[in-house]
Structure formats: C-alpha cells, structure tokens
Amino acid sequence: xxxxxxxxxxxxxxxxxxxxxxxxxxxxxxxxxxxxxxxxxxxxxxxxxxxxxxxxxxxxxxxxxxxxxxxxxxxxxxxxxxxxxxxxxxxxxxxxxxxxxxxxxxxxxxxxxxxxxxxxxx
Numbered sequence: 001x002x003x004x005x006x007x008x009x010x011x012x013x014x015x016x017x018x019x020x021x022x023x024x025x026x027x028x029x030x031x032x033x034x035x036x037x038x039x040x041x042x043x044x045x046x047x048x049x050x051x052x053x054x055x056x057x058x059x060x061x062x063x064x065x066x067x068x069x070x071x072x073x074x075x076x077x078x079x080x081x082x083x084x085x086x087x088x089x090x091x092x093x094x095x096x097x098x099x100x101x102x103x104x105x106x107x108x109x110x111x112x113x114x115x116x117x118x119x120x121x122x
Contacts, residue, residue: 006034006066008073011045019043019058032073036062044074046081046088053081055090055108055118071105078106078118087119 011031018040019033031045044057057074081088090106092114093099100110108116 003065004036006036006041006063006069008032008034011043015040015043031056031077034063034066034070034073036066041066042070044070044077046077053085053088055081055088055106071102074102074106082107082118082120087117090116090118092116 009032011029011033013029015033016029029045029047031043033040034042034044039062040060041063042057042059045055047054047056055078057070059070063070078088088108089111090103090108092103092110094114100116103116106118108118111117
C-alpha cells in the first residue's frame with residue numbers, strides 16, 4: 001500500500017488553532033504545517049515570546065510514518081533559525097520517549113529541568 005506524501009506549507013495561525021484549539025493563539029510564530037490527505041498531522045516552528053525564541057514540534061500519531069521527512073524539515077527550520085538567532089529554547093516532552101534524543105540530534109543541550117537550549121558557541 002502506498003501512503004500519501006505529506007504536503008508542507010508555511011505555518012499560519014489557522015493551522016495552530018486547528019491543531020491546538022483556542023490555546024493555539026500565539027503572538028508571533030514562524031514554521032511549517034504538514035497535512036496528509038487534507039488532515040493536519042504536524043506543526044513545527046518557533047514562537048517569539050518575551051525576547052526568547054522557543055522551538056516547538058507537535059505531531060499526531062499519523063505523522064509517525066514520516067519521521068525521516070519530519071527530521072529533515074526540522075533541520076531546515078533549525079538551520080534557518082540558527083542563521084538569525086544566538087539562542088533557541090525547547091522543552092523536552094517527558095511523555096515522548098524519543099524527545100531528548102531528537103533534541104540532541106538537532107543540537108540542543110539540556111539546561112534546567114525539561115528546558116533544552118541551542119546557542120552559538122562562545
């Protein structure tokens with residue numbers, strides 16, 4: 001059985017509200033949204049809050065078969081963000097067993113508690 005290829009588009013506030021409901025209303029966001037057969041399966045990008053750049057990636061179970069593509073998209077987003085920011089923060093999802101390993105692969109390092117940070121080396 002052939003699975004549909006995800007459609008990836010620039011992230012809009014409508015995607016966030018569709019994915020998260022009312023809690024998806026964030027002030028400034030840049031990223032991507034992925035859909036398969038019209039169903040939103042992933043949102044990823046950066047929130048800009050109180051002077052901090054916060055990385056996020058949330059997936060539905062339907063996104064799991066596309067983990068290689070998801071990683072490639074995350075690398076593209078991170079490379080773009082790294083060219084403009086000196087520090088990026090992410091929260092390690094304790095309910096996702098692969099979260100810490102994936103953050104490490106993206107260049108983040110543990111900081112305090114669940115907070116991981118990528119920064120330009122001094």
